[in-house]
Amino acid sequence: MSRYTGPRLKVMRALGTELPGLSRKPLGERNYPPGQHGRRPKRKSGFGVQLIEKQKLRFNYGLGEKQIQRLFREAKRDRGPTGDKLLELLERRLDNLVFRAGFAPTAVAARQLVRHKHVLLNGRAVNIPSIRIRPGDRVQLAERARSIPVVVESLAEPALIRPEWLVFDAAEFAATVTRTPAPDEVPFPVDVQQVVEYYAVRL
Structure with a gap:
């Protein structure tokens, strides 16, 4: 996937999180997913949750899919927790x-x-x-x-x-x-363990 250049607020609404690296605009009152059925509550599957957490990292830091996969492989080779190392590499x-x-x-x-x-x-x-x-x-x-x-x-x-x-x-x-940088200094909420589980079965 190439780097995203489309509407940024739309992405944050879809992910349900403000991403400071992507846009300074707040979600405001429209803190629900975009689209005709955005206001309806949706039950997310395990895969859906994992995908959202991975996309938070990808969009906030402006990476392509291949870039974040490469960083994940590097983090996985480290002796420490893979998720913490991934966040460190992104912040650096x-x-x-x-x-x-x-x-x-x-x-x-x-x-x-x-x-x-x-x-x-x-x-x-x-x-x-x-x-x-x-x-x-x-x-x-x-x-x-x-x-x-x-x-x-x-x-x-x-x-x-x-x-x-x-x-x-x-x-x-x-x-x-x-x-x-420490993992808990990432400036937005992310469950990095979900990202680890997402890539664990795909790489």
């Missing part, structure tokens, strides 16, 4: 750090900043959103990016509270990673 993406630092209003916008080389990683311009950050890494906005309207607005009013694993330097337009 460079585009997610740019979003969590408040440089962009969504992960989608953060990915675009990275793609256009508006972000410096340890002093060097990079354009690969999936680069994995490590403790000690420093991410900074390039000078030409600091006056972009969407960046200015996001810095003035970040979508989320900056996580404890980041130290933000407003004067330098920079953020430094102090430690590895």
Whole structure:
């Protein structure tokens, strides 16, 4: 599957969860699935529950199906819990750090900043959103990016509270990673064990 570029609020309504990486818009009063029969309560199967939890991760972090499968295989090889490792790998993406630092209003916008080389990683311009950050890494906005309207607005009013694993330097337009993100610091509710069970029988 390719990366999703359609209506974002519609996806969040279908999944029943606000995904800060996908959109800043709240569900509001329409917190039911889209469509003619969206208001009717539906009984979800075990597969349906697993699929929803997997799609939360895929849409919030803006990944294609093959990308998240690759990350799952890597997480499965780790000695620790597979689900916790998967969340850690997702949170350690460079585009997610740019979003969590408040440089962009969504992960989608953060990915675009990275793609256009508006972000410096340890002093060097990079354009690969999936680069994995490590403790000690420093991410900074390039000078030409600091006056972009969407960046200015996001810095003035970040979508989320900056996580404890980041130290933000407003004067330098920079953020430094102090430690590895913890699984419980993912900024939306997700039952990652359902994701593990979803892929356990498919990969």
